[in-house]
Amino acid sequence: MTNEELKLTIAKLCSSAEFKDGAQFLEVIVPAADLHHLCRELRHNGETAFDYLFCLTGVDYPTYFEVVYHLDSTRHRHVVVLKARTASREYPVLDTIGDIWPTAYSHEREVYDLLGVRFNNHPDMRRLFLEDGWGFPLRKDYVDPVRIVER
Amino acid sequence: MAEYREIIFNSDKIQTDDYFVNIGPQHPSTHGALRIVAKLEGEIVQSIDPVIGYIHSGIEKMCESLSYPQLIHLTDRMDYLSAHMNNEAVCLCIENALQVEVPERVKYIRTIMDELTRIASHQLWWCATGMDMGAMTTFFYGLRDREPILDIFEETCGARMTFNYNVPGGLMFDIHPNFQKRVKDFIRYFRKKLPEYDTLLSGNVIFKERTKGLGVLSKEEAIAWGVTGPSGRASGYSCDVRKLHPYSAYPYVKFEEKLATDGDTFWRYQLRIEEMWESMKIIEQLIDNIPEGDFAVKMKGVIKLPEGEFYQRVESARGEFGVFIVSDGKKNPYRLKFRSPGFSNLFVLNELVKGVKIADLVAIMATLDLVIPDIDR
Numbered sequence: 001m002t003n004e005e006l007k008l009t010i011a012k013l014c015s016s017a018e019f020k021d022g023a024q025f026l027e028v029i030v031p032a033a034d035l036h037h038l039c040r041e042l043r044h045n046g047e048t049a050f051d052y053l054f055c056l057t058g059v060d061y062p063t064y065f066e067v068v069y070h071l072d073s074t075r076h077r078h079v080v081v082l083k084a085r086t087a088s089r090e091y092p093v094l095d096t097i098g099d100i101w102p103t104a105y106s107h108e109r110e111v112y113d114l115l116g117v118r119f120n121n122h123p124d125m126r127r128l129f130l131e132d133g134w135g136f137p138l139r140k141d142y143v144d145p146v147r148i149v150e151r
Numbered sequence: 152m153a154e155y156r157e158i159i160f161n162s163d164k165i166q167t168d169d170y171f172v173n174i175g176p177q178h179p180s181t182h183g184a185l186r187i188v189a190k191l192e193g194e195i196v197q198s199i200d201p202v203i204g205y206i207h208s209g210i211e212k213m214c215e216s217l218s219y220p221q222l223i224h225l226t227d228r229m230d231y232l233s234a235h236m237n238n239e240a241v242c243l244c245i246e247n248a249l250q251v252e253v254p255e256r257v258k259y260i261r262t263i264m265d266e267l268t269r270i271a272s273h274q275l276w277w278c279a280t281g282m283d284m285g286a287m288t289t290f291f292y293g294l295r296d297r298e299p300i301l302d303i304f305e306e307t308c309g310a311r312m313t314f315n316y317n318v319p320g321g322l323m324f325d326i327h328p329n330f331q332k333r334v335k336d337f338i339r340y341f342r343k344k345l346p347e348y349d350t351l352l353s354g355n356v357i358f359k360e361r362t363k364g365l366g367v368l369s370k371e372e373a374i375a376w377g378v379t380g381p382s383g384r385a386s387g388y389s390c391d392v393r394k395l396h397p398y399s400a401y402p403y404v405k406f407e408e409k410l411a412t413d414g415d416t417f418w419r420y421q422l423r424i425e426e427m428w429e430s431m432k433i434i435e436q437l438i439d440n441i442p443e444g445d446f447a448v449k450m451k452g453v454i455k456l457p458e459g460e461f462y463q464r465v466e467s468a469r470g471e472f473g474v475f476i477v478s479d480g481k482k483n484p485y486r487l488k489f490r491s492p493g494f495s496n497l498f499v500l501n502e503l504v505k506g507v508k509i510a511d512l513v514a515i516m517a518t519l520d521l522v523i524p525d526i527d528r
């Protein structure tokens with residue numbers, strides 16, 4: 001599917017999605033509440049068939065966290081980038097999509113470990129690299145006076 | 152007595168506790184500091200839980216405070232066996248963002264170096280796989296053949312493992328005058344030596360019996376778990392980035408994407424051997440045709456990426472390696488994420504080992520070709 005067709009399809013599935021063109025891939029900003037529903041549709045709809053989640057990561061912005069999902073279809077070979085924003089920086093929560101793409105479970109654990117974004121319904125929301133009680137190092141306001149040298 | 156027999160043979164009356172065995176973090180078969188907590192019943196693995204982070208070095212955080220040419224140094228410390236591909240991924244991402252077209256000469260040299268790295272990586276993997284299954288000889292054979300490649304690297308860029316040969320816009324230096332001759336010598340040498348690998352291990356009856364039908368991964372599972380590289384292709388999942396999204400000189404060369412359908416340990420092994428043949432084919436097509444020209448384009452002293460998000464995928468020796476850069480227009484990235492193939496490949500291990508013997512867990516783990524710094528970053 002071309003980006004234009006993808007846009008129409010996604011707009012039909014989720015009316016509140018916003019689109020951003022002109023970048024490398026088609027970018028879709030999805031409201032957090034619709035994320036799980038849209039992902040399920042994109043995965044199981046025969047026209048879109050996004051079966052391969054190749055990258056899942058989080059970005060820290062001044063007022064919210066953004067979790068970025070790169071989706072690929074091994075059947076149609078089109079790519080879409082979904083972005084979901086958390087409502088706040090204090091209690092950042094999103095729904096897990098690990099029941100749709102199991103690889104997401106470990107990637108979500110990584111996002112939780114490094115950014116502190118929690119995922120609802122995740123069966124195993126433990127730290128991945130770091131110990132319990134460690135801060136969230138990829139946050140921009142993370143301060144570690146012992147290990148970080150300011151220049 | 153009858154009661155006793157009844158208890159013994161009626162298994163639901165026996166109360167046994169599951170017990171856990173820690174493998175690693177310091178264990179030869181984990182190839183680095185990886186800890187596997189295996190839940191066992193007798194000798195049979197029920198499930199495993201990989202515990203990682205022992206060598207987490209916060210590379211993504213470090214990258215946020217480094218400029219683009221600086222952060223390339225860190226990428227070859229992640230997957231040190233496909234260091235050249237990691238370097239290249241970052242360079243391609245920067246070049247695409249700045250819309251810089253590198254000279255043809257650079258593309259050819261990069262591709263040759265990629266494939267040499269791939270061969271060297273697969274050789275070391277082959278050594279270690281044999282060792283994991285108790286065959287010491289493979290280690291000597293593999294390292295013997297890896298040495299000429301490392302010598303070529305050393306002569307080209309002064310390093311044997313962490314090259315940092317790529318810079319944004321091209322290469323750090325031109326190739327050594329001996330480069331073409333030495334690469335051709337190596338190919339001639341290795342074409343004779345590679346069949347030895349088959350006679351030593353692939354054709355070995357004990358090895359075949361041990362690996363066939365073990366740890367089967369279906370194509371659907373491979374896609375859902377994001378398993379790429381030879382491990383994914385052994386399940387019939389066509390995921391070669393060199394074919395799907397060609398970069399550098401890959402559009403100019405003819406090679407086959409080797410696929411298998413069984414998805415078991417043996418085929419994950421066999422595909423890597425076949426990939427070495429394909430890599431040699433690619434190098435042979437390019438080595439005599441390296442065009443004349445510059446080895447780099449002139450870039451600005453301070454590289455600043457335009458605002459936006461950039462993604463670049465390359466095929467490393469272990470699978471799809473991705474770089475995701477979020478730029479806010481400054482000289483260092485706002486956020487940088489490395490999509491490492493080993494990370495996705497590791498977490499499928501729990502699906503593969505259910506119901507196998509604990510010794511086979513090591514065999515399955517070996518053919519997933521895990522490099523721990525690639526996972527921990």
